[in-house]
Amino acid sequence: xxxxxxLEELTELLEVEEAxxxxxSFEGMDEYDSLAVMSLIAFIDENFDKTISGEKLSNVKGVxxxxxxxxxxxxx
Amino acid sequence: xxxxxxxxPVIKGIVSCYPENIVDxxxxxxVLSLKEAQKIVASTGIRERRFASKGVCASDxxxxxxxxxxxxxxxxxxxIDVLVFLSQxxxxxxxxxxxxxxxxxxxxxxxxxxxxxxxxxxxxxxxxSTAYAYVEAGAKRVLLLVGETTSRFTSLGDKTTALLFGDxxxxxxxxxxxxESSSFFSLKTSGAGGQAIVIPSGGYRNPSTAENISxxxxxxxxxxxxxxVQMDGMQVFDFTMKEVVKNIKSIISHAxxxxxxVDHYILxxxxxxxxxxxxxxxxxxxxxxxxxxDRFGNTSTVSIPLTITxxxxxxxxxxxxxxxxxxxxxxxxxxxxxxxxSLDYTDHQEYKK
Numbered sequence: 001x002x003x004x005x006x007l008e009e010l011t012e013l014l015e016v017e018e019a020x021x022x023x024x025s026f027e028g029m030d031e032y033d034s035l036a037v038m039s040l041i042a043f044i045d046e047n048f049d050k051t052i053s054g055e056k057l058s059n060v061k062g063v064x065x066x067x068x069x070x071x072x073x074x075x076x
Numbered sequence: 077x078x079x080x081x082x083x084x085p086v087i088k089g090i091v092s093c094y095p096e097n098i099v100d101x102x103x104x105x106x107v108l109s110l111k112e113a114q115k116i117v118a119s120t121g122i123r124e125r126r127f128a129s130k131g132v133c134a135s136d137x138x139x140x141x142x143x144x145x146x147x148x149x150x151x152x153x154x155x156i157d158v159l160v161f162l163s164q165x166x167x168x169x170x171x172x173x174x175x176x177x178x179x180x181x182x183x184x185x186x187x188x189x190x191x192x193x194x195x196x197x198x199x200x201x202x203x204x205s206t207a208y209a210y211v212e213a214g215a216k217r218v219l220l221l222v223g224e225t226t227s228r229f230t231s232l233g234d235k236t237t238a239l240l241f242g243d244x245x246x247x248x249x250x251x252x253x254x255x256e257s258s259s260f261f262s263l264k265t266s267g268a269g270g271q272a273i274v275i276p277s278g279g280y281r282n283p284s285t286a287e288n289i290s291x292x293x294x295x296x297x298x299x300x301x302x303x304x305v306q307m308d309g310m311q312v313f314d315f316t317m318k319e320v321v322k323n324i325k326s327i328i329s330h331a332x333x334x335x336x337x338v339d340h341y342i343l344x345x346x347x348x349x350x351x352x353x354x355x356x357x358x359x360x361x362x363x364x365x366x367x368x369x370d371r372f373g374n375t376s377t378v379s380i381p382l383t384i385t386x387x388x389x390x391x392x393x394x395x396x397x398x399x400x401x402x403x404x405x406x407x408x409x410x411x412x413x414x415x416x417x418s419l420d421y422t423d424h425q426e427y428k429k
Contacts, residue, residue, distance in 0.1 A: 034309055035119045041317065042353055051317060054310040 001047060006075050010063070013039050025062040034058070048074050079330045080261040085211035086253040086418035087204075089149045092385040093141040094244040094372060095128040096426050101373075105238040107297060116239050121348020125242030125373035127227040128427070134163045134223030135174050137245030137427050139181050142221055145247040146182070148421040153183050157215040159190040162203040162222040162377050165229070166192060178221065189215075196273060197344050197404025198263075199377040201412050204400070205261045207250040220248040224376045226305075229275055231291070233299030236309050240347075242373030245427075246381035253418055262327045263410040264319070272311045273405035277302025315407050316350055321357045323411045324401050331413040335360065339396040340416070344403055345369035345379040366392060376404070384416075385424035395419070 001009075003022075011020040014031045026032040037057045045051055048070055060066050067075050101122055102113045117123055128137070138161065146153060159182075161175035168174070175190035184190075189210075193203050200222055207218040223245030232238045277288040288302035300306060320343075328335055341364050343351060348369055355365050366387035368379070375382055380400050387394050398416045403409035 035115060037310065038119065038313060038349060041313075042349070045353070046356065053314045053317075055314055058310055 001075055003075055006067075007063070009043065013043055020063060022063055027061055044070055077263050079327070080205055080209075080263070082208045082212050082259045082261075083256055084252045085208040085250050085259065086257050087414075087416065088249045088251055088418060089145050089421035090246060090248050090381050090385055090419065091141040091145040091148065091421075091423040091425070092244060092246040092378070092382045093137040093144075093425055093427050094242075094382070095126040095132065095137070097127045097129060099125045099127050099242075101125065101239045105232050105235075107233045107235060107299060108238065113239065119347070119349050120239065121351075121367070121370050122239055122373045123370050125371075126244060128225045128243040129429075132225070132427065132429075133167050134165045134225050134243075134245055135161070135167050135178055137243075138221040138223040138247060139178060140425075140427055141245050141247035142178070142182050142219060144423055144425065145249055145421070146219075148423060149249055151217065151249065154185045154187070156184050156188055156217050156219045158207070158210045158218040159184060159188050160193060160203055160207055160218065160220045161190070162193045162195070162199050162220070163224060164194060164196065164376065165223070165225045175221075182219075184219075195377070195408055196406055197346065197374070197376045197379070198402035198406065198408040198410050200344075200380045201261065201400055201402040201410035202263060202408075203377070204248075204250070204412060205263065205410075207248070208259060208261075211250055211252055216251065218250040220250060222246050222248075222377045222381065224378055226374075226376055229303065229305050231298070231300035231304040233291070234304060234306065235296055235298045236307050237305055240374045241305075242375045244372060244375040244378040244382050246378050246385070248381060257415050257418060258331070259412060259414040260327050260331045261410065261412045262323055262330070264323065264408070266315070266407045269311060269315060269407035272308045272315070272407060273305065275303060275305050312404075312407075313350070316346070316403055317353070319409055320401060320403055321354055323409055324354075324358065324399055327411040327413050328399065333397065333413065337397060338399050338413070339364065340394050340398040341365045341401075342380050342383055342394070342398060343401045345372070345383055346374050346404065363392075366394070377402070385422050388422050389424035
């Protein structure tokens with residue numbers, strides 16, 4: 001998946017007003033709640049064929065760390 | 077556990093019974109804004125639920141469902157050898173067992189063996205395997221009653237569980253089939269996750285005290301006491317993602333069938349989002365997985381039979397090769413592959429006082 005598309009999908013999934021960028025932090029972001037994490041698990045599972053636990057995703061600090069977790073090779 | 081295989085027991089009838097009171101999930105919780113409630117409803121798929129009226133027990137709904145079932149199948153009450161009552165909300169805290177009281181209320185013979193079972197949302201599959209085992213060992217008929225008044229142990233002020241659980245009951249008759257009808261069960265446990273869904277007080281580990289039963293505010297703004305259920309939603313979600321589809325696929329392969337051969341996937345109704353994920357992972361069409369959670373919520377042990385009668389009542393027949401899968405508190409889970417062409421009678425009705 002292209003990075004731009006990934007960021008766009010993430011913006012939609014988190015239902016945030018400001019577009020998500022590489023530098024977006026999830027810390028203190030109200031929208032990054034357990035429901036968003038569940039949607040994220042489904043999104044990653046569907047697009048990258050990878051199951052990442054909610055526990056791990058809940059502790060992700062920002063977009064960069066999320067991309068590392070999914071695998072940098074998968075997002076260009 | 078190893079795979080349990082039964083050759084002859086089948087389900088002859090199912091009757092579900094649900095309370096008349098409809099609860100609107102968008103407005104019921106005092107700690108959730110309309111926007112928050114809408115967001116949760118969109119994810120869980122639970123638009124409304126049923127709550128039992130004050131004074132109505134799980135056993136009361138079970139008795140109504142049981143009478144309807146025995147009358148509907150025209151079964152001689154003296155032919156019920158075993159009565160099993162599965163519930164987390166019995167009439168009394170263990171003494172006496174609610175099943176004994178139901179034996180008398182349903183006018184069953186004193187020859188009937190009656191006992192209670194307790195398990196969370198996986199319980200239905202476990203209790204069904206117990207009923208099957210009794211029939212395989214010679215019992216003529218087993219009456220399986222499942223009922224929950226989960227609303228009694230849920231705090232509407234708890235952000236995680238406020239909009240989840242609903243009340244309902246079901247009665248099933250299990251007997252020997254004239255022809256061979258193999259069923260396969262797989263039952264599993266992970267007590268390491270025992271605290272993931274828990275009612276912390278009121279048992280003998282932490283007996284009720286004025287302090288632990290009082291309702292207090294928690295870190296996330298939720299309000300609940302020690303007699304209310306509490307849940308680590310993320311831990312439970314991770315567990316279901318890891319185990320449910322794996323368990324279903326394994327029982328299908330033990331039955332020498334394929335995922336596509338199964339006509340109906342009747343899964344515990346915990347969360348619509350999760351059910352959609354399971355459907356995707358199984359690569360099956362939505363018609364194969366009936367849904368009742370939108371109108372009844374998570375009715376714990378009752379959700380599988382309730383979903384069957386709901387589907388039939390709304391004109392979508394359930395017949396043929398089926399999978400049931402239950403998963404929840406314990407942590408505990410289990411699946412069964414069976415054939416439902418044995419069903420002679422079903423009903424889906426409101427509780428009448």
